Amino acid sequence: MGILEVKNVNKRFGGLQALGDVNLSVAENSVHAIIGPNGAGKSTLLNVLIGKLIPDTGSVMFQGQSVLGRKPYEINQMGISRVFQTPEIFGDLSVLENMMIPIFARRDGVFRMHAYENSSNEREIVDQAETMLENLGLAEQRHDHSASMSRGNKRRLEIGMCLAQEPKLLLLDEPTAGMARADTNNTIDLLKQISDERDITIAIIEHDMHVVFSLAERITVLAQGSPLVEDTPENIKGHPKVREAYLGESA
Amino acid sequence: MFGLNKKDGLLFLVVIAITLLAPFLLNPFPEGSGMAQFNAGYPDLLQRFAIYGIFAIGFNILFGLTGYLSFGHAAFLGVGSYAAVWMFKLFTYNVVPAIAFAVIIAAIFSVLIGYISLRRSGIYFAILTLAFAQMSFALAYSVLSNPKFNLTNGETGLQVYSNDLQMFHRTGLPDMPHIFGLSVRASYELELGGWSFTFNVGYYLCALIMLIAFYFAIRLFRSPFGMMLRAIKSNNTRMTYTGLNAKPYALAAFVISGMYAGLAGGLLAAMDPLAGAERMFWTASGEVVLMTILGGAGTLIGPVLGAGLIKYMENIVSKINDNVLHQWFAFLPDGMEDAVVALIHPFVGKGWHLTLGMIFVLVVIFLPGGLVEGGQRIARLFRGKKAREAEKSSQSNPAE
Secondary structure, three states: OOOEEEEEEEEEEOOEEEEEEEEEEEOOOOEEEEEOOOOOOHHHHHHHHOOOOOOOEEEEEEOOEEOOOOOHHHHHHHOEEEEOOOOOOOOOOEHHHHHHHHHHHHHHOOOOOOOOOOHHHOHHHHHHHHHHHHHHOOHHHOOOEHHHOOHHHHHHHHHHHHHHOOOOEEEEEOOOOOOOHHHHHHHHHHHHHHHHHOOOEEEEEOOOHHHHHHHOOEEEEEEOOEEEEEEOHHHHHOOHHHHHHHHOOOO | OOOOOHHHHHHHHHHHHHHHHHHHHOOOOOOOOHHHHHOOOOHHHHHHHHHHHHHHHHHHHHHHHHOOOOOOOHHHHHHHHHHHHHHHHHOOOEHHHHHHHHHHHHHHHHHHHHHHHOOOOHHHHHHHHHHHHHHHHHHHHHHOEOOOOEOOOOOOOEEOOOOOOOOOOOOOOOOOOEEOOEEOOOEEEEEEOOEEEEEEHHHHHHHHHHHHHHHHHHHHHHOHHHHHHHHHHHOHHHHHOOOOOHHHHHHHHHHHHHHHHHHHHHHHHHHOOEEOHHHHOHHHHHHHHHHHHHHOOOOOOHHHHHHHHHHHHHHOHHHOOHHHHHHHOOOOOHHHHHHHHHHHHHHOHHHHHHHHHHHHHHHHHHOOOHHHHHHHHHHHHHHHHHHHHHHHHHHHHHHO
8 A cells, every 4th residue: 555546547628638537656765756758747637636637537646545526735634745837935035934834834734823023033943944044055055045946946945945845745846847957856866865764655756767767666648638647767668668659669 | 222232222222312303303493484384393293194194104014024915904993993083982082992893893804804815815805805805994984874773974984973982981081082081182382483283192002002003013024923924925825735724824913914904094083083984985995005015015114204204295285376376486587486386286285196196107117116115225324335446445556
């Protein structure tokens, strides 16, 4: 039994079968990549996992509990965190404040009204946030506006914010899209370090094969809304069906 | 200081000093001098400064922090006024229960309106709040004012009559709003040379409440709750995917700012026991938006400055008529005098809105952060000058 079990999920948009009978099992503490050509249904699948879309049929279980019909913030509180294709951070806030918010969210849940305390007096939260920033190498920028950072640093911050909640499952949607090579490699190193050090499952959707083959322990290939094969990276590399899906050549 | 950091504590002290000394500071010109008409230190206007300051501080908690632009905040102001006058009519002229009741009623109203309006955001939220405020206006103006059930007294406005119940009113108490027997209209006049200063009970009540309201606003701005509100404005998506529900945060901010508006409405009624439907009209809602943006949305002191500026212009600039202008420019040759007066005429007196509009346009274009940004730029200019001078002297040293 994996930490995330997707069973017979179907999703139609009008005449388009975006997902057809998707079955997927992500093993606990593994790094699982989902790849596929454009329009294969990767993003639709991700949106189903985080509660943004509700599938027509099928079930999605996380640690034995269904995520379907729950609000995105409830799914997040269950232990699923998401990193977006374009980094979603609080651009108007300082880097430190960005880091404090998920730590508050972990401590206080979806809503708590403390309008009278001073946030800089919340020593425990500030300390945790500063430690996190040090680990990410962002300590020097902690009083900067987060919107003014480079894309690579925004990505680091976003991943850090997700980790600050200590999620069980981290979902990444093309985390290196639009990045320079150096930033891409930094992100790969960061993700490797995370998966080695933490008790965490990582599911990653990616175009860039370099990223996929450096990180993934298992790979699922999606094509036209259905999983084509699921195997280890070594076996995927030479798989004829995968070549066919990607390159359109008959093997 | 008061649990605030150094900068905020200093700001708060400055605000306390200015509010308490306002009857002096805003009366800089001696009585009878030509400039006396620019004096703003009379009780009626001072009370308005404080009351609209509260209104704008509250509005800024919603608009400045969460970015939700409410176009119907005057509804809560009006509801607060009606609630306070009803307390006067039924129970007592004491302002304490009246103001408390105004805040409670405004809170209930803002929960109802906020809960529905916050289902949408952006322009749709603004339109929903506007619609609710106009509905409240219509209710107050006509629907709830018929012979069978007269809650608001329609066009005339709700006021206290001598045959009202006033259960706890005794002889010996003033026949107007009072604080435990001390009438809000009681004043002490201080004559100093050519100057005359008026210290009014009503103003100091408003000022004290404004200071408390301001203090709570600072605490809220610096609290984790305030941080969450800024997070909503900054990125709602990340908020949701951080396991936080933005809705109760936004609703809490909406209700708090509605209560500030109710407090302001209650105080308006406490200074003058009259409540009319025009207080809920959409232009009144627009005014508080102007105040906040003019002063600087999202800043602590900005809304108070904006409220002060608008109320000053409404009461002072609007009084400059052609006679006054002719007096000012009497030194010019006749033809030129008439030309200058004709040129300025549209911008003063009844045309004060034109001046306000121009100031607003200039502020929004050149100082998007409002008057506060203007102040910061000037401060930076001075600091920059000092820094440059320091640099110069340090550079010249090695050469010597």
